[in-house]
Amino acid sequence: MTASQELLQQAEQLVNAGDYRSAINLLESRGRYDDQRLAERLVELRIQAYDSLQWPKPHDQWPPDHDGRFDGLTGFPEIKAHDLDVGNLKAGILGRGGLIVRGLMSADWIAPMRVNIDRILQARMNAANEVSGKEDSAWYHRSASVVGGPTQFRGGERYSNIGSVWSVDSPPTAFKLIEFYREVGLPALLHDYFDEDAVLSVRKWVVRCAAPNNGASSGWHQDGYFLGDANAIRTVNLWIALTDCGGDAAAPGLEIIAGGERTIYETGTCGAPFDWTVGQGIIDDIAVTNPVQCPRFNAGDALFFDHFNLHRTGFGVDHSQNRYAVETWFFAGSTAPRKQQPVFF
Template sequence: MSEIDTRVQQVLQQAAELAVRNDYRSAMDYLAEANRAGGEAELERQLLNYAIDGFAMADHGQVAWNTQHDDRFAGGQGLPVIEAADLDADMLRAGILGRGGLIVRGLMDEAQITATRACIDQAFEARKAIAEGEGTAEHQRSFARPESVSGGPVQFGSLGNNQYTNSGSVWAVDSPQAAFSMLEFYRRIGLPEILQAYFGEPASLSVRKWVLRCVPPNNGAESGWHQDGQFMGEGIRTVNLWVALTDCGEGAEAPGIDIVADNNREIYPTGTHGAPFDWTVGQGFVDELGQRCPVQRPHFKPGDAVFFDHYNLHRTGFGTADKNHRYAVESWFFANSVAPAKQQPLLF
């Protein structure tokens, strides 16, 4: 056994001793600190296992939510826009609850953008190699499912019969390297503290709605308008963070996101007004909403982000002259006390 292998096994043993005492948070912190020294697939994968198991074992209680906000963005048009340095829970509350969402410029720095795009490329490459029987030990950091994850993986990008392209979507937890990098990013920007102040309680992250994306150009295509609350269930409290890693949207050459600046707290009917599928909101209904709520295709630079919740109506925004793939990471967070079990929440 090499010196590195010995170190990894020692770290895993120490973390296991913490986890067996139900101190999953300390076990995660211990693994994270050790992993910053080099990056090891086994440490990253086990951290994700403890994050999932730790949430499942904890008592999250019942917490009332204060939805009051100062309406600081009243009178504007479309989603409000702020700089990353100004992001806090009050901004988030006024943006999401007051206007339906909040655009944050420059949330991710250049180094993190480059690293995250590389992680996404490596995840797709590893998935393809493993499916074709050419996977190696080196692929395990980029694509390897933690044992505590249940259910099937996101398969967008599959051609069927275990044939995969280098675009589409994968769950972040299926790429331990990418997941660890994003967890470190959330920590650096203070997101756990911001979300705790927003919800009035700690937040968790969804296994099934934490997704790495590489969307190819598909000029003139129509994608489905939807609200994620249609699939997640009732009585939940959420925040979604969508971070662009590519110049995209209006005026760019990569698909963006179309979004309705609507602060209504309701789930709209699906399968009507010319909707192509029974799970989508019809364009005719969106046109009616557009008479009172701006329908936008914002321009995002790499590192720009948008926050919204499960009531927001949105879709992938394909242009007519796109040439580039759009890279992005989508992360759904829940207030712990009402996190839906079917989304398999994890500590972060």
């Protein structure tokens, strides 16, 4: 038996005894991201674990207090990665609608992550186009535990090298991203923020490559609209640029409203193209006091915000480069929306 098979067997014993947490810890700490079978099993266990673990009842100190250290600022507060702590995170998200963290992801993570996203999109395309021998790529594999079951490919034009993919559909990528979250101390930071453990989810944990779409406008939205009862859920989104983008850069960034207003706006009116988008008329009203921001990000810079934030992909008029990014929504375990399929990490 190989070392990897032995690890998987030990993990199975722990799972059979109901101890998902130890099984996951074992595979995560002793396994490798490029061990295909192990990375796939780890994704399955992370999805299955949520139901078998105990989660606290939602506490009533929500939203938590913050010290207003960024009050009076226009736009988003900015800090360096080594200053990321719960005080800055609370005052940023709850006081100003977001917090920019410069240099959160270091260069040794960024380029490999971009390459991985290319591999994932290519593997999905190969599978859709039934390229012979390429159907079962390590880089694109839908776990049987994902609700909705196996991906159904229609083939042809459906997929390209541009697009978004659930991170769990790429087990090596999910493995590496969780390693990154640990490296920058997110589990403890988010525990302090939520006052309980955070979880990931199948549907709101996304890697993407967005192409320039000069002159186009994407939909203004609040993720709270999709996620269920906005007043019941507790979230932190970590959006990481893997390409220089926004501002005067050559790739699309984010257009986003600062200010920390905690309300869900009407959708589907005032010129909104879809029932889930907020109309330009409403944005124009808000922008009188809170101008739309399009922050300039360097690859590795991050923006934290939550489900009340109003934003859209920032298509410009003369972009020439694709933009890679990772969008990770964390949920307080107690109120994680079931429809998003919570993922233990």
